[in-house]
Amino acid sequence: MEEEEGGGGEEEGEVCDTVTQIVLVWFTGHPRFMNQLSCGTEVVSIAGEWLTAAANTNMFTYEIAPVFILMEHVTMKHMRKIIGYKAGDSILAPGGSVSNLYAALAARHKMFPEYKKKGLLALPGELCMFTSLHSHYSMMGAAAAMGLGTDNLIEVPVDEKGRMIPSELDRLIQEAKAKGKIPFLVCATAGTTVMGAFDPLHAVADVCEKYKLWFHVDNQRHKMDGVERSQSITWNPHKLMGVLLQCSTVHFQEDGLLISCNQMCADYLFQQDKPYDVNYDTGDKVIQCGRHNDIFKLWLLWRSKGDEGFEKHMDHLFEMTSYMIQRMKQHPDKYELLNDEPECTNVCFWYVPHRLRSMKAGPDRHKLLGDVQPILKGRMMTAGTLMIGYQPLDHHPNFFRNIISSQAVRREDIDFMLEELDRLGYDL
Numbered sequence: 001m002e003e004e005e006g007g008g009g010e011e012e013g014e015v016c017d018t019v020t021q022i023v024l025v026w027f028t029g030h031p032r033f034m035n036q037l038s039c040g041t042e043v044v045s046i047a048g049e050w051l052t053a054a055a056n057t058n059m060f061t062y063e064i065a066p067v068f069i070l071m072e073h074v075t076m077k078h079m080r081k082i083i084g085y086k087a088g089d090s091i092l093a094p095g096g097s098v099s100n101l102y103a104a105l106a107a108r109h110k111m112f113p114e115y116k117k118k119g120l121l122a123l124p125g126e127l128c129m130f131t132s133l134h135s136h137y138s139m140m141g142a143a144a145a146m147g148l149g150t151d152n153l154i155e156v157p158v159d160e161k162g163r164m165i166p167s168e169l170d171r172l173i174q175e176a177k178a179k180g181k182i183p184f185l186v187c188a189t190a191g192t193t194v195m196g197a198f199d200p201l202h203a204v205a206d207v208c209e210k211y212k213l214w215f216h217v218d219n220q221r222h223k224m225d226g227v228e229r230s231q232s233i234t235w236n237p238h239k240l241m242g243v244l245l246q247c248s249t250v251h252f253q254e255d256g257l258l259i260s261c262n263q264m265c266a267d268y269l270f271q272q273d274k275p276y277d278v279n280y281d282t283g284d285k286v287i288q289c290g291r292h293n294d295i296f297k298l299w300l301l302w303r304s305k306g307d308e309g310f311e312k313h314m315d316h317l318f319e320m321t322s323y324m325i326q327r328m329k330q331h332p333d334k335y336e337l338l339n340d341e342p343e344c345t346n347v348c349f350w351y352v353p354h355r356l357r358s359m360k361a362g363p364d365r366h367k368l369l370g371d372v373q374p375i376l377k378g379r380m381m382t383a384g385t386l387m388i389g390y391q392p393l394d395h396h397p398n399f400f401r402n403i404i405s406s407q408a409v410r411r412e413d414i415d416f417m418l419e420e421l422d423r424l425g426y427d428l
């Protein structure tokens with residue numbers, strides 16, 4: 001909101017209208033909210049959040065959260081089993097971005113254990129890590145926060161579907177080494193943010209094995225072939241699985257790294273002579289002190305759905321996505337798809353207003369389309385009937401990225417969406 005000079009401000013009525021509109025538009029449980037991955041209202045998960053709030057306990061020690069700690073224990077073990085890790089360790093973190101940071105910290109710790117104590121002086125040179133051009137920006141955040149510098153997050157080119165090109169990864173690793181840098185981690189993405197692309201995990205794992213690099217997978221989408229070859233993986237139940245915000249997990253193939261990397265041994269919390277197995281005190285595995293209980297709502301939802309229920313849940317999201325693609329293909333004049341075979345629930349497209357429908361395809365038309373999408377988004381928000389996100393990507397001007405991640409979405413919502421886009425955008 002722009003600030004007015006002289007502190008004038010709006011009339012109270014106008015402010016109220018704006019607030020009502022925002023509430024209408026931004027209720028993420030509405031089936032016509034397609035703006036973000038983290039949305040929806042799983043009722044069982046809400047029940048879990050209520051009890052969590054009432055219990056108001058802290059996850060740092062077993063003594064004050066015994067039942068929740070045990071729930072973490074069993075749920076994380078189950079997730080590691082699904083991933084294909086034989087043993088290992090896991091932790092819940094405040095979001096996928098922080099989970100990715102944990103993985104990078106553990107990777108550096110594994111290669112340079114002295115870093116924790118001695119800092120930069122423990123390193124024989126400049127460290128660098130690799131991720132795809134379309135990866136989530138949190139890896140860049142990790143590079144900045146860890147003192148690597150964002151230049152040392154090297155972005156690997158992607159193919160036309162947005163997947164990392166393994167031969168390019170190999171080439172860039174060699175190039176970095178030739179410059180005297182020390183590669184230590186490769187992050188592959190399973191379900192990129194905009195296009196929903198899956199990097200080829202096996203091929204990336206091969207490159208990591210060749211150069212003995214830590215292989216991390218940033219996964220938000222519950223689809224994981226090849227992930228068992230990674231050293232760590234971020235898995236965000238608050239994305240497609242529909243668990244309420246926040247709920248993010250990171251898993252490690254090797255047990256003991258998290259504690260060795262992050263432990264500070266505060267005497268007043270983590271006494272070693274407690275009357276129980278102090279391995280259940282998870283607080284010293286993390287860079288936080290207090291930790292929110294993010295497990296109960298996940299545990300409860302999983303108990304209510306079971307593995308089978310989650311499979312159905314995913315099937316529904318993918319079914320809705322194919323329905324949307326199928327409907328859009330029936331009207332190629334109105335909707336231009338950027339990728340008509342999406343690998344995930346992301347559908348990237350331009351809405352084509354009437355005046356541009358007869359224009360020849362090509363960069364000129366795309367440029368005009370790119371100008372139109374933000375205006376259409378503005379109309380959506382004002383109408384309060386629909387929410388879809390847009391962005392540019394590489395050489396593509398602004399396009400919409402529709403994301404179906406809520407169980408509430410039905411075929412009629414997709415039908416409505418297409419009609420509404422046309423109603424709001426026809427004359428643009």
Ligand SMILES: *Cc1c(COP(=O)(O)O)cnc(C)c1O
Binds near residue numbers: 135192236
């Ligand atoms: C959403 C997302 C993240 C970040 O997760 P937050 O929980 O928002 O921090 C990281 N990587 C990918 C691929 C994502 O989709």
